[in-house]
Amino acid sequence: MKSFKFVHTADLHLDSPFGGISEVDEHVGERLREATFETFDRIINLCLEHDVAFLLVAGDVYDGKDRSLRAQLRFRDGLIKLSKAGISTFVVHGNHDPLDSRIATIQWPEQAHVFEGNRVTYAPVIHKNKIIAHVYGISYPTQDVQRNLAKEFRRQKDSPFAIGLLHCNVGRNPGHEPYAPCTIEDLISAGMDYWALGHIHKHAVLSVEKPTVIYAGNPQGLHPGELESRGCYLVEVSNDGHCTPKFIPVDSVRWFSKEVNIEGFEDDEAIIASFEDACSSIRDESKGIPAVCRILFVGRGPAHHSLNKPGFVEDLTRRARETEGNQNPFLWVERIQIETSSPLNIEALAKGEDFVADFLNLAAERRSDPAFLAEVQRNLANLFGSRLGRSFLEPLGEDKLLHYLDAAQTRCLDLLTAERD
Helix, strand or coil: CCCEEEEEECCCCECCCCCCCCCCCHHHHHHHHHHHHHHHHHHHHHHHHCCCCEEEEECCCECCCCCCHHHHHHHHHHHHHHHHCCCEEEEECCCCCCCCCCCCCCCCCCCEEECCCCCCEEEEEEECCEEEEEEEECCCCCCCCCCCHHHHCCCCCCCCCEEEEEECEECCCCCCCCCCEECHHHHHHCCCCEEEEECCCCCEEEECCCCEEEECCCCCCCCCCCCCCCEEEEEEECCCCCEEEEEEECCCCEEEEEEEECCCCCCHHHHHHHHHHHHHHHHHHHCCCCEEEEEEEEEECCHHHHHCCCCHHHHHHHHHHHHCCCCCCCEEEEEEEEEEECCCCHHHHHCCCCHHHHHHHHHHHHHCCHHHHHHHHHHHHHHHHCHHHHHHCCCCCHHHHHHHHHHHHHHHHHHHCCCCC
16 A cells, blocks of 8 residues: 555534633634634645645534534535545544534535444545545434444455544543443454544544554643643554654644742732743743633742732733733733632641631531532532533532632631731
8 A cells, every 4th residue: 555644633613612711802802713713724724735635523523513604614615625635534423513413504525524323334535546545434413422333343354544433432531421432442343543533632642553543632722621732633654554643733722721839929029020920931831822821829828818909819810911912922811810828827726726726627527528528519510510600610520629618718717817917
């Protein structure tokens, strides 16, 4: 066989809003609204620049079942560009865009192949008048697919190079819904040379070769939990069928989180200087890409009281947005988060015989009580599980719950000990 190249992407979530952001300037908001489209354009250009044979899209092209017409047209326009250049596209749909979604009656280019949802089928990749590979795939007919789809893939004897295209959860990754759960052993037994996977948003190479198994991740981070660079994979297949994958960042906006420890800060000037240093550091790391960041103040010290003064954090945030947010590329401070504590000796206070000691001991007791933690989670389930809650709040796991309890303890202790400071 002759060598060839292809691009593997997934989880485009075209026209998806950014989560966790409640306030942006108009120009920043416009850039965020266009981010998924700009990222997709970069993927199309990457295919053209490297003269690949085909593009693989492993599910969740769109963000929801009611996929917007704008998103469908932009996706089609990109595939038309590829088709005119002789580049084929192979697409499966996932849990966010199953086949029973609302779909506009638009015409897809001839060289775009969308896999059906009732069974695994395969399609030939024809490049320069030769069949160079077979792509096997299956789309989600409905959103809630719980069966192991990987077990339905079987390589045909006449496949020169076999690719499995699947939206799934390998190893039941706890950070994502268990749609189409499978194991790495299921993937290996199917006889594919390369598995192009989607659904998990963090890119990862699960197996280097025989077969090569890769999650492309989502090419554009969509909320504060999706940090670091996002992109797709450019894969080169040699004459003997060996795969060489290369991760290519294509994100048009990048998320960052930076910690600032207040220990040793003696005045407000130290807070401001450290905050500006954190922003400068993010600018260096972003390497010319627009950034959305969250600055987290941690540690114990006198600066805790300044950070908790009414209006202090708001003014610091506003100043950063006015200066950093108006630069090109912009750096938008999405939030300044305070997780500091006063310089009080909590261990010593807990050994006292007053109300403060009773409070601290009760808080410690409740924090380590599984029944209490379970009760709090049940009481907050409706808030965090609601549609609006999911848009602005991160999932309430045990670590996040303990974090909230610690923050509540710190706030109560501040109020109870205000006169001592």
